[in-house]
Amino acid sequence: MNPATRTVALTVNGRPYEATVEARTLLSDLLRHELGLTGTHVGCEQGACGACTVIVDGRAVRSCLMLAPQADGAVVETVEGVASPEALHPVQAALHAEHGMQCGFCTAGIVMSLVASHRAGVPVEEATEEVLGGHICRCTGYVNIRAAVDAAWAVAEEASS
Amino acid sequence: MKPAPFDYFDPSTVDEVLDLLGDHGDDAVVIAGGQSLVPLLNLRLAQPGVVIDPRRCTDLRSFSVDDGGLTAGALVTAAELEASPEAGALPGLHAALRQIGHVQIRNRTTIGGSIAHADPAAELPALLLALDGSVTLRSRDRGERVVTADDLLIGSFMTVKEPDELLTRVRLPRFGGPVTVLELGARPGDFATVGVIVGLADASAGVTDARVVVFGAGGRAQRIPAAEAALVGAPAAAGLDAAVDAVRADTEATGDAHASADYRRHVAGTLVGRAVRSLAGITTGGTA
Numbered sequence: 362m363n364p365a366t367r368t369v370a371l372t373v374n375g376r377p378y379e380a381t382v383e384a385r386t387l388l389s390d391l392l393r394h395e396l397g398l399t400g401t402h403v404g405c406e407q408g409a410c411g412a413c414t415v416i417v418d419g420r421a422v423r424s425c426l427m428l429a430p431q432a433d434g435a436v437v438e439t440v441e442g443v444a445s446p447e448a449l450h451p452v453q454a455a456l457h458a459e460h461g462m463q464c465g466f467c468t469a470g471i472v473m474s475l476v477a478s479h480r481a482g483v484p485v486e487e488a489t490e491e492v493l494g495g496h497i498c499r500c501t502g503y504v505n506i507r508a509a510v511d512a513a514w515a516v517a518e519e520a521s522s
Numbered sequence: 523m524k525p526a527p528f529d530y531f532d533p534s535t536v537d538e539v540l541d542l543l544g545d546h547g548d549d550a551v552v553i554a555g556g557q558s559l560v561p562l563l564n565l566r567l568a569q570p571g572v573v574i575d576p577r578r579c580t581d582l583r584s585f586s587v588d589d590g591g592l593t594a595g596a597l598v599t600a601a602e603l604e605a606s607p608e609a610g611a612l613p614g615l616h617a618a619l620r621q622i623g624h625v626q627i628r629n630r631t632t633i634g635g636s637i638a639h640a641d642p643a644a645e646l647p648a649l650l651l652a653l654d655g656s657v658t659l660r661s662r663d664r665g666e667r668v669v670t671a672d673d674l675l676i677g678s679f680m681t682v683k684e685p686d687e688l689l690t691r692v693r694l695p696r697f698g699g700p701v702t703v704l705e706l707g708a709r710p711g712d713f714a715t716v717g718v719i720v721g722l723a724d725a726s727a728g729v730t731d732a733r734v735v736v737f738g739a740g741g742r743a744q745r746i747p748a749a750e751a752a753l754v755g756a757p758a759a760a761g762l763d764a765a766v767d768a769v770r771a772d773t774e775a776t777g778d779a780h781a782s783a784d785y786r787r788h789v790a791g792t793l794v795g796r797a798v799r800s801l802a803g804i805t806t807g808g809t810a
Contacts, residue, residue: 364529384530384573385563406523407561408627420601420629426560427630428553430530431575474626494711495624 367430373398374442380429388432389413389424392439400440400469404497411496414470415439421477421492440469443476452476452513461509463500471496475510485514525563532575536660539576539688544662546572547685554597554635557627582634582690587612591653591695596634596688600646604628612694614653614701614719618645621703624711638689640742642678643713645703648737650694651675651745652701652719658691659683668693675742698731699723700801704793705738708780714738716786718769720797725758734765734794739775739786746772749794758802765798766791 362368370379373396380395387406392398392415404412406425413424416438443450449457452475462468471493478492489510498506531542543550550572553559562568576582576597585594587608592615594603600619603609610616622628622636622645636646637657649655650671657674660666661684674681683689705717714737721733732753737743749772752764770791775783798804 364531365527367530383527385525385527387524387560387564390524406564408557408623411624411626414626421626422629423557423626425564426556426627428525428530428556428560428573428575430532431553431556431577433532478625490710491625494709495626 367433369429369433371432371435371437373437374439382429384428384430386429387425388415388417388427388429388437391429391432392424392437398439398441402466402469404466409497410467410470411474412467412470414473414496416473416477419477419480421474438473438476440472443472450476451516452479452509455509455513455516456506459505459509459512461501461506462498467496467498471498471506475513479513485511488514523564525560526566526569528570528573530573530575532578534578536576536579536581536688536690537662539574539579540660540662540686542572542574543686543688546574550574550685552576552638552688554632554638555599555630556635557623557631558635558639558641576688585609589696591655591693594633594692594694596638596690596692597632598634600628600631600633600636601625603633613697613699614649614703614721615694617701617703618649618719621645621705621711621714621717633692634689637674637692638681638683640675640677640679640681641713642740642742643717643738645714645717645737647671647675648717648719648735648743649701649703650692651743652721652733652735653695653697655692655694657689657693659687660690661687666690672745677741680742697721697723697733699725701733702797702801704797706789706793715781716775716789716793718790718793718797720794720801722753722758722798722801725798725802728756729754729758729761732765734769736769736773736790736794739773739790740783741774741776744774746794748772753798758798759804762795762798762802762804766795769794 404410551570582595582597701721705714719735723731734749748768749765753761775786777783
C-alpha cells in the first residue's frame with residue numbers, strides 16, 4: 362500500500378470498523394467524516410480545548426492529537442456509545458439534571474473525560490479540578506458543570522455504600 | 523488546520539525505526555505520544571515527508587525503578603509514571619508530571635517525546651537537567667551513545683540528537699533529598715511563564731547537595747550553579763537570600779507577550795525562595 366494511506370481497523374462503541382484513509386487523517390476526522398460519528402466535536406485542533414476528547418483503550422485523550430493510524434487496533438468510545446438504550450449514563454444524567462451546559466459544544470468531550478474518571482474511581486476533587494481543567498467551556502463559568510460532577514459522584518457513592 | 527500529507531511507517535522493531543531514520547532522517551519525524559507534534563502538524567509548522575511511529579516497539583514501553591533511579595523506555599507515558607508508586611517515590615518526578623498539561627494530555631505524553639521535543643517550558647527536560655539525568659540515543663550507522671541532559675539540551679526545541687538518531691531510553695537518577703517543582707502560569711496546566719525545580723539534601727542540618735533549575739524563562743532549562751553553591755554547606759536558611767539573588771542575576775531570560783525578561787528573572791527568584799522555604803520548613807521571612 363502507498364505509505365501515505367492506511368487501512369485502520371478499530372472498535373468504536375463496541376462495533377468493529379475498518380476504513381482506508383490518508384495517513385495524515387486525525388482520529389477526530391476519522392470518527393466524524395468516515396464513521397459519521399459527529400457527536401465528537403472539533404474545537405481548537407491543537408489539544409487545548411478538550412471538545413474532541415474520546416476514550417481510547419480506557420483513557421480519555423484528545424482525538425485531534427492522534428493520527429488515525431495510531432488508533433489502529435484500539436478500542437474507542439465516543440459520546441454516542443455512553444448511554445444505554447434505557448438510560449443516560451450517571452454523568453450524562455447529572456449534567457442534564459444540573460443543566461451543566463449552555464451551547465453544548467464542549468459537552469461531549471466533558472462527558473467522555475468524566476465517564477473515564479468516574480469509571481476509574483477518581484476522587485471528586487480531582488474530577489472537578491484536574492479533569493474539568495482539561496476542558497474549556499466558554500458559556501457556563503463551570504458552576505453547573507461542577508454541580509453535575511458533585512451529583513454524579515454522590516450517586517456513585519450512594520450506590521457503593 | 524490539518525496536517526500536510528506524509529508517508530507513515532509503524533515498524534515493530536527499533537532496528538527498523540533506525541533503518542527508516544537512516545534513510546529519511548532529514549525529512550522524517552518520530553511520533554511518540556504526539557501531544558506536541560500533532561499540534562505542529564495540524565498548524566503546518568512541521569511538514570515532514572515521513573512520519574515514523576514506533577508504538578509497536580514494545581521494548582520502548584517498559585520502565586523500572588531501583589535505588590539509583592528511574593530507567594524508562596522512551597514511550598512510557600506520563601500517566602503510567604504518575605500511577606506508579608515506585609516512580610512517585612522518586613523525588614521531584616510526581617510533582618513534575620502533575621504539571622504537564624492535564625490528565626487528557628498526560629494519558630498520551632511520553633517521557634522520551636517530551637525530552638526530545640525540548641520545549642523550553644517543559645517539565646521533564648528541566649527535571650532531567652536538575653537530577654543529572656541522561657538519555658540514550660541510537661542510530662543505525664553509529665550505534666548507541668549516552669548523553670547527559672546538560673549536553674543534550676542546546677536551545678529552544680533544540681537538542682544534539684542527530685536526525686538519524688532515536689531517543690530510546692531515559693535515565694533519571696534518584697536525588698538524595700526532596701525536590702519540588704513550582705510554576706507560574708496563566709492557569710494550571712498551561713505552559714509555565716517561568717518555572718523552577720529545587721532539590722535540597724539535608725536542608726536543616728547543613729545542605730550537602732542542592733539543585734536549582736529555572737525553565738520556561740529563555741532558550742532552555744538552566745542550572746544556576748551560584749544558587750546551588752550558596753545553599754550548600756550550611757542550613758538552607760543561611761543561603762536562602764544569596765540563592766534568590768543568584769537566580770535573579772544569572773537566569774538567562776527572554777521577553778515575549780506573556781512576560782518581560784526582567785519579570786521572568788524576578789519571578790524565578792521568588793519561586794526559588796518559596797521552594798527552598800517549603801523544602802527546608804522555613805516559616806519566617808518575606809515572599810521572595
